[in-house]
Amino acid sequence: MKGYIEIDQELCKGCEICLSFCPKGVISLSDRWNASGYQPVVFNDNGGCTGCAVCAVVCPEVAIEVYRD
Amino acid sequence: MTKVLMNGNSAIGEAAIRAGCQCYFGYPITPQNELTEYMAANLSRRKGCSFIQAESEISAINMVYGASLVGARAMTSSSSPGISLKQEGISYLSACELPAVIVNMSRGGPGLGSISAAQSDYFQATRGGGHGDYRTIVLAPSSVQELADLTYKAFDLADKYSIPVIVLGDGMLGQMMEPVEFKHEAPKKLPIRSNALRGAKGRSSKIIKTFTSKPAELEEINWSLFRRYGIIKREETSYEAFLTEDAELIVVAFGIAARIARGAINTARTAGLKVGMLRPVTLWPFPTEIIKELAARTEQFLVFEMNMGQMIEDVQLALEGRGEIHFYGRPGGVIPTPSEIFRVISRLYYQKGLK
Amino acid sequence: MKKVYTRPNSLKRNPFHYCPGCGHSVIHRIITELIDEMNLQDRAIGIPPPGCSVFAYNYIDIDMAESAHGRGAAVATGMKRAFPEAVVFTYQGDGDLAAIGTAETIHAANRGENITAIFVNNAVYGMTGGQMAPTTLLEQITTTTPYGRDRRIEGCPIRMSEIVAMVEGAAYVERVAVNSPASIRKAKKAIGKALQVQIDNLGFSLVEILSPCPTNWKMSPLEAWKWIDKEMTRQFPLGIIKDITGNKDAG
Numbered sequence: 001m002k003g004y005i006e007i008d009q010e011l012c013k014g015c016e017i018c019l020s021f022c023p024k025g026v027i028s029l030s031d032r033w034n035a036s037g038y039q040p041v042v043f044n045d046n047g048g049c050t051g052c053a054v055c056a057v058v059c060p061e062v063a064i065e066v067y068r069d
Numbered sequence: 070m071t072k073v074l075m076n077g078n079s080a081i082g083e084a085a086i087r088a089g090c091q092c093y094f095g096y097p098i099t100p101q102n103e104l105t106e107y108m109a110a111n112l113s114r115r116k117g118c119s120f121i122q123a124e125s126e127i128s129a130i131n132m133v134y135g136a137s138l139v140g141a142r143a144m145t146s147s148s149s150p151g152i153s154l155k156q157e158g159i160s161y162l163s164a165c166e167l168p169a170v171i172v173n174m175s176r177g178g179p180g181l182g183s184i185s186a187a188q189s190d191y192f193q194a195t196r197g198g199g200h201g202d203y204r205t206i207v208l209a210p211s212s213v214q215e216l217a218d219l220t221y222k223a224f225d226l227a228d229k230y231s232i233p234v235i236v237l238g239d240g241m242l243g244q245m246m247e248p249v250e251f252k253h254e255a256p257k258k259l260p261i262r263s264n265a266l267r268g269a270k271g272r273s274s275k276i277i278k279t280f281t282s283k284p285a286e287l288e289e290i291n292w293s294l295f296r297r298y299g300i301i302k303r304e305e306t307s308y309e310a311f312l313t314e315d316a317e318l319i320v321v322a323f324g325i326a327a328r329i330a331r332g333a334i335n336t337a338r339t340a341g342l343k344v345g346m347l348r349p350v351t352l353w354p355f356p357t358e359i360i361k362e363l364a365a366r367t368e369q370f371l372v373f374e375m376n377m378g379q380m381i382e383d384v385q386l387a388l389e390g391r392g393e394i395h396f397y398g399r400p401g402g403v404i405p406t407p408s409e410i411f412r413v414i415s416r417l418y419y420q421k422g423l424k
Numbered sequence: 425m426k427k428v429y430t431r432p433n434s435l436k437r438n439p440f441h442y443c444p445g446c447g448h449s450v451i452h453r454i455i456t457e458l459i460d461e462m463n464l465q466d467r468a469i470g471i472p473p474p475g476c477s478v479f480a481y482n483y484i485d486i487d488m489a490e491s492a493h494g495r496g497a498a499v500a501t502g503m504k505r506a507f508p509e510a511v512v513f514t515y516q517g518d519g520d521l522a523a524i525g526t527a528e529t530i531h532a533a534n535r536g537e538n539i540t541a542i543f544v545n546n547a548v549y550g551m552t553g554g555q556m557a558p559t560t561l562l563e564q565i566t567t568t569t570p571y572g573r574d575r576r577i578e579g580c581p582i583r584m585s586e587i588v589a590m591v592e593g594a595a596y597v598e599r600v601a602v603n604s605p606a607s608i609r610k611a612k613k614a615i616g617k618a619l620q621v622q623i624d625n626l627g628f629s630l631v632e633i634l635s636p637c638p639t640n641w642k643m644s645p646l647e648a649w650k651w652i653d654k655e656m657t658r659q660f661p662l663g664i665i666k667d668i669t670g671n672k673d674a675g
Contacts, residue, residue, distance in 0.1 A: 004425055013444035015638075015645035021605055038444065054605045056429040060449030061440055066429035092506050119505035123498070124531040131495035131528070135502025138489050139469070139510065143502065161492050266487045266503075268510055270466040276481040277489035280474070 003051020004067040005043050011063035012040035018055035018064065024048040027055060072248040077213045077238060080249045081146070081172055082107030084217040088224040089256045090170070091141040092119045094132035098148045099184040100240035101174035105146065117259050126151035130158030130171070137167040138277060140265025142224050146172035148240070149190050150181060152198075159233055160199030163294070164279035168227030168262065170220070171205075172236045174243040177402030185402030186241035186325055191379035194235050195353040202291055204298050206234040206305065207352040209323040213247035219350070221253060228262060230301055237352060239375075241325045241404060301354055308356040309348040310363075312338065316345030317423040318369040318414065321360075321384050323349050325404070326375050332407030333414055342418050352380070360387035368392045369421055373410060376400050393421075432456040434465050434485040441479060445645020447635025448476060450602045451544060452483050454612040455515075459486060462619060468511045469503060471496045473520040476550045480515055494524030497532035500539040511622060513540040518557040519549050522584040529588060529630075536593025536627040540618045543584065543630060546637040547656060554640035558582045561659055566640070581659050585632045589666035595627030597666040601634035601657070603649040617669075626669060634660055 007027075012034065019027040019041055026049045030042040040063075043049070051068030075083070082104050085093070093108040105122065113120035119136070123129040129145045136143035147155065152173045162169050175190040177183035190198075197203040206226055208219040216238060223234040266275055281287050309327075312334065313319055322330045327348040337344040347363060349356050364370075370392055372381040377400050385394055397413045399405050431437075435456035440449045459465055470488040472480035473496060481488040491499040496514035504512045514521075521529050521543045532539060548566055549555040555568040559581045563572040573581075589597040596618055600611035611633055618629035634656050636648035643651060 002425070011439055015444035017445060017645055017649060020646050036439075051425075051428060053429045057605045057608055058450070060442065060444070060446055060453075062431050062435060062449070062453050064429070065427060065431075067425035068428045069425055092502065094502065121501070121505065121535070124527050127495070128498040128501075128528050128531065131492065131498035132502035132505070134491075134495075135489075135499035135504075136506035137502075138499070139503050139507040141506035143506065157492055158495075161490075165489075266469055266489055267507060268467040268469060269485070269487050274465075274481075274485050275487050278478075278481065279490055280478055 001050045002069045003049040004045065005049060005055060006065045007041060007043055008063040009040045010034050010036070011061045012038060013061055014038040014040055015060065016041065017058045017060070021054050021058050023052065023054065024050060072250045074246055075213060075249050076103055076244055076246045077216045078103035078174065078243040079107045080213050080217040081220045081236070082111065083251060084220040085144055085170070085224070086112055086115070087251055087253045087255045088221045089142050089260045090144050090224065091117060091259045092133070092136040092143040094121045094123050094129040094143070094145050096123055096126045096129050096147065096151060098151045100176060100243050101146055101148050101172070103243065104172065104174070126154040127158065130155040133169050134158055134162055134167065137162065137169050138266045140262040140267060142260060144170040144172070146174065148174050148176045149178050152190060152193065156199035159205065160201050160203065161279055162233045163197070163203035163205065164201065165277050166231040167233070168231055169233045170223045170227055170236065171233055172220070172238065174238045174240055176240045177400065183402035184240060186239035186404055187375050187400060187402045188239060188324060188326060189376035189379065189400060190237065191352065191374070191376060194237050195355070203294060204353055206230070206232055206301060207237050208234065209237050209350060209352050210242065211324055211327045211348065213242070213245055213249045216242060217249050217251060226305065230297060232297070237324065239325050240402070305351060306354045306356050307350040308359055309350060310359065311346040311348060313345035313347060313363055313367070315343050316367050317343045318371060318418055319363055319367050320344065320346040320371045320373055320414065321380070322346060322373045323352060323380060326373050329405055329407055330373055330410055333410035336407065336411045337414050340415070342415060343423070344414055344418070355383045355387070357387040360384060364388055364391040369395070369417065369423065371395045371397060371414065371417055373397045375404070432460050434459045436483050436485050438482050440483065442476060443639045445636055445638045445648055447544065447546060447602045447633065447637070450608055451542070451611070451633055451635065452480060454608065455542070455615060456484055457612060458616045458619060462616065464511050464619070467509060468513070471499050471512070471514045473516045474551070475517045475520060477515055477517065477544070494520050495528055496520065496525060497528040497539070497541060501532050501535070501537050504537060504539050511619060513542055513619065515542045516544065517550070518545045518547065518559040522558040522582055530591060533588045533594040533628040533630070534591040536595070538622050538625050539628060540622050541630045542615060543632040544635045545632050545660065546635045548637050548640045550637050550640055559660070561655060583660060585630060585665050588630050593627050594630065594666055595668045596621045596629040598664045599632040599634070599660055599662050601652050601662060603634070603636060603652040621669065632660070
C-alpha cells in the first residue's frame with residue numbers, strides 16, 4: 001500500500017509526536033522556523049509511507065492530511 | 070376572578086406558573102420553603118416543566134442559567150444566606166444578558182442570622198451583589214397581592230430587557246395569608262425565548278460567553294449593558310405615593326416596612342398629622358425623580374427600614390442635599406408595630422414644629 | 425490516491441492556541457469527528473469551563489455556552505431539563521470537575537441526568553500556571569506543592585470516576601487517555617459511547633481522559649505523552665469503570 005501525507009507547515013508546532021509514532025520513519029524535523037516561531041516537521045517522500053494515518057491520529061494540530069492508494 | 074386565601078410564598082409560586090415559568094430550581098431555606106414546596110407540588114407535573122430541589126443554592130442558580138440559555142422561563146428562590154451563594158450566578162446571567170427571576174424572601178443577617186423578616190439585603194439586591202458592574206431590576210412587593218402581581222410582571226420584564234429580575238420579599242410577606250386574585254391564566258404553550266441556544270440547526274453556531282482576553286471588548290460590553298439600564302430607568306421606575314400631596318412629613322419605606330408604616334400613617338392622619346409615604350416599588354431603578362418633586366413641597370423625610378440604613382443612601386442621593394432626612398431602623402429580624410412607628414412619626418413631627 | 429484523513433467538518437479552521445503536544449487539541453478533534461459521524465452539529469450544545477479550554481468555542485463548531493467554574497453539570501442539567509432534544513455535554517478540567525465542581529458533578533450523576541461529562545485530567549491547573557489539582561500525583565511538583573505533593577498536608581489524588589460510578593444514576597463511566605494512536609482511538613470510542621448513552625436516555629455518562637500538559641509538567645511533548653503511561657495510569661487505571669448498557673464494544 002502506498003501513502004502520502006501533507007503537513008501544514010504553519011499549523012505544525014514541532015511537538016514531534018508524529019515522528020515518534022511513525023512506523024516508517026518518513027517524518028523528520030525541518031531546519032526552518034515557521035511564522036509562529038515553531039520548527040515544523042516535514043514529510044520525506046521516499047516511498048516508505050503506507051498511509052497508515054497514525055501521524056494524523058496523534059497530531060494535536062490537525063496539521064496532517066493523509067492520502068492512500 | 071375569584072379571590073383565594075394564600076400565604077405569600079405560595080402566591081409567588083402560583084403567579085410564576087401562570088406567567089409560564091417552565092423551570093424552578095431551588096433549595097430549602099426558611100422562611101421561603103412554602104414556595105419551593107408549592108413548585109414541587111404544582112410545577113413538577115406540568116407538561117414540559119421541571120422542578121429540581123438542587124444540592125445547593127449555587128447549583129440551583131446555575132441550573133437557572135442553563136435553562137435560560139436554552140430559552141426557558143426559569144426561576145429560583147431563596148433567603149438571604151442562600152442569595153449570597155447565588156451572586157456569582159447572577160453576575161454570569163447579567164454578563165450573558167439572560168432573563169431569569171430570583172426571589173429573595175429576606176431574613177435577618179449577617180451570617181446565619183435569624184429566620185424573621187428583615188430588609189438588610191437592599192444593597193446586595195440593588196448594587197449588583199456579585200462581582201462586576203451590573204444591575205438587576207429589583208421589585209419590592211408590600212402585600213400578598215403584590216407578590217403575585219410583581220412575580221408575574223418579573224418574567225415579562227426579564228424577557229423584555231434580557232436581564233435577571235429580583236423579587237425582594239421578606240419572611241413576613243412570605244408567611245402572611247391574604248386574599249389574592251390571579252389576573253392571568255397559565256399560557257397554553259410554554260413561552261420559549263427566540264434567539265436562544267437550541268442547537269445550530271439552519272444557522273451558524275452561536276457562542277454565549279462572558280470571558281474576553283481583550284479588555285476593550287469588555288469595556289464596550291459594560292457600556293452596552295448600562296445603555297440598556299438607562300432605558301430601564303426611564304421606562305420601568307415604579308412607586309406608590311400615599312397621601313403625599315399635602316404632607317409635611319413623608320415616610321420613605323418599602324416592602325413590609327411600608328405595610329407597617331401605612332398603619333402608622335393612618336393613625337397619624339386621624340390625629341391630625343399631615344404625613345404621607347413614598348413607597349418605591351422598583352428599588353432598582355430607584356424612583357429618584359418623584360423624590361426630587363416631593364422635596365420641592367415637603368422638607369421632612371423619614372426613612373424607615375428594617376436594617377441599619379441602606380435605602381436611605383438612595384434617598385439622600387435623590388434629595389441632593391434638599392430637605393432634612395431622618396432614619397428609623399430595626400435590624401436583625403425584629404418587626405416593629407404600627408404604633409411604634411406612629412410614635413416615631415409623631416415625635417419627629419412635633420420636634421420639627423410641623424403644622 | 426484518495427484522502428483518508430482530513431480535518432473534521434465541525435472543527436473550525438482556527439489554529440489551536442494550545443501548547444505543543446497538549447491533549448486538548450487531540451480531544452477537540454475527536455469530539456468534532458464524533459459530531460460529524462453522529463450528525464450532532466444541529467443539536468449538540470457544549471459547555472466549556474474556565475481554564476485553557478475556555479476557548480473551546482473557537483474550535484468546536486456547535487452552540488456553546490460558558491459555565492462558571494465547576495458549575496458545568498448544573499448548567500447542563502438546566503439545559504437538558506428545559507430542552508431534552510439537545511445533546512448536552514460539559515468539557516471540564518480536573519479542578520473544574522473534581523474540586524469546585526464535586527457537588528454538582530456527583531449530584532447530576534445521582535439524579536441520572538442525561539448529560540455527558542468530558543473530564544480532562546492533566547493532574548495540574550493549566551491555565552493559572554501549574555498549581556496542584558485534586559488529581560496531582562503524590563510527590564508531583566507543582567507551583568503550590570513546590571516540595572512535592574505530601575499526603576499529610578494535601579491528601580492523595582482523587583479518583584473521581586470511581587466516585588461518580590458509585591452513584592446509581594451514573595450509567596457509563598470510563599477512563600481513557602490520549603497519549604498514543606491506540607489510546608486516542610479508544611478515547612474517541614468512549615466519548616461516542618457516552619454520547620449514545622445520553623441519546624438513549626440511559627443516564628449520566630462520564631469519560632475521564634488522562635491528558636498531557638507538557639508546559640506545566642515541564643517536559644517535552646513526547647516525555648509528557650510517555651509520563652501518562654509511566655506514572656498516571658498507576659494512580660488512574662484505564663478502562664470501563666461502570667457500564668449499565670452491557671455492550672462491550674467501547675473501551
